[in-house]
Amino acid sequence: MSLHSGRRAVLAFGAAFALTAACALPAAAQDHAPIRILVGFPAGGGTDAIARTLAEKLKDELGQPVVVDNRAGAGGQIAAQVLKSAAPDGHTLFLTHDHTISILPLVTKNPGFDPAKDFVPVAGFATFVNALALSGGTPARTLPEYIAWVRRQGGKGNVGVPAPASVPEFLVKLIGQKYSVDLQAAPYRGSAPMIADMLGNQIGAGVGSIPDFIENHKAGKIRVVAVMGHARQAAVPDAPTFTELGLAGFEEVPYYGLFAPAGTPQAAIDRFGEALAKVVAQPDVKEKLTAMGLAVGYMPQQQFANRERAYTQAWTRIIRASGFQPQ
Missing domain, CATH: 3.40.190.10 (Periplasmic binding protein-like II)
Structure with a gap:
């Protein structure tokens, strides 16, 4: 074997070994790029506080930096449009509640996004009223x-x-x-x-x-x-429900959850969902979110998708019955 051919063989072996070793590493060990959580409301508000509480814990579970990116305006519409245009590479999430996903498409002629086509639900973690x-x-x-x-x-x-x-x-x-x-x-x-x-x-x-x-x-x-809701809330136990006061129809309560751009690999969706489940199960996180007025309860991807669909259908009926015309 010549000197040059021997060197090529050594280099080829080294490259193959490096590739094999990289494939054997967990995905999290190879990916240190930050995870971005979009929030459609200003810093200092309720949704922002929730996002920052979760981001602080998610970085430990994921082994990656997790940053909150506030894109406030138009009831979350701006952040949703940013999510739509984001690369589906597993580095962008959208933490939001019902208004942006379920209500805006019902009351806006051209919101600039279609949740059913442009987004994929990751998991839910709470409801609120x-x-x-x-x-x-x-x-x-x-x-x-x-x-x-x-x-x-x-x-x-x-x-x-x-x-x-x-x-x-x-x-x-x-x-x-x-x-x-x-x-x-x-x-x-x-x-x-x-x-x-x-x-x-x-x-x-x-x-x-x-x-x-x-x-x-x-x-x-x-x-x-x-x-709103079927029952009084632990955070404000003295406040009656609208149903108690004779105003029925507001029992279906809103949700909080994470969404990703359509096309995000299912492996990434599953990884985010598993990390979120662990985070919201931590007593200090649950206590903090409960104190903010949330009813904490993890919803895996399909359950969360069903929850969002049922809420959207309920409000479709209410909005149509009100005679409201999309603007």
């Missing part, structure tokens, strides 16, 4: 007292909602119809500015999620007076 809260400057302590107060103001009142054409906006409309008062939804660009106006007594009431309200409710700065 929307609630009616009153500002500190509103003298009412209950929903009936609030309605009586509105009537004393001439039968008209403004109620803040974190986004136009959202579940909170439809809830405001139906409360007004139920009690024969003129309640107008005042849309904000997210829950943070809405709550800021409530704290400043610029608006007397708001409808949003328990995670958005819970901190100020506990501090006594605002008062949650009614909640």
Whole structure:
């Protein structure tokens, strides 16, 4: 054997050995690129706090950096469009709730994405409820007292909602119809500015999620007076459900979960789902998310997909019955 042919043989053997060794390593050991979690709402809000709580733990389970990428605006629509255009390489996730996935496509003519075609569900980890809260400057302590107060103001009142054409906006409309008062939804660009106006007594009431309200409710700065769902919520046990108050139809509660771009390998989806299951089972994580007003419960991919589908179907009926026309 010549010197050159011997050298080629050694190099070929070395390359083959390196390739074999690389294939034998776990996928996580080969991939140290950051995982990006898109969030469609501003830093400091309820969804952002949830994402950062999970990201901190997911990095340990995945063995990779996990960063939160806030793409706020249009009720999560901007972040959803970013997800659609992201490479399906297992490095981008979208943490969101019902509004962006289930509601926006029902109320927007051209949202710029189709959840059924552009996204794949990864897993769900919690449900939550929307609630009616009153500002500190509103003298009412209950929903009936609030309605009586509105009537004393001439039968008209403004109620803040974190986004136009959202579940909170439809809830405001139906409360007004139920009690024969003129309640107008005042849309904000997210829950943070809405709550800021409530704290400043610029608006007397708001409808949003328990995670958005819970901190100020506990501090006594605002008062949650009614909640959606089949049962009262542990985070605000004194607040009755709308059903208890005679306003039926809001028992189906929203969800939180992770989505990935369509085409993401199933192996990556499974890996993310398994890591999420371990994270939300940790007592400190569950305690923290519960304190934020979430009902924590892991939903694997298919169960989560079914949950999202059922919620979308329920709200399709409500929105159509309201006569709302997509904008």
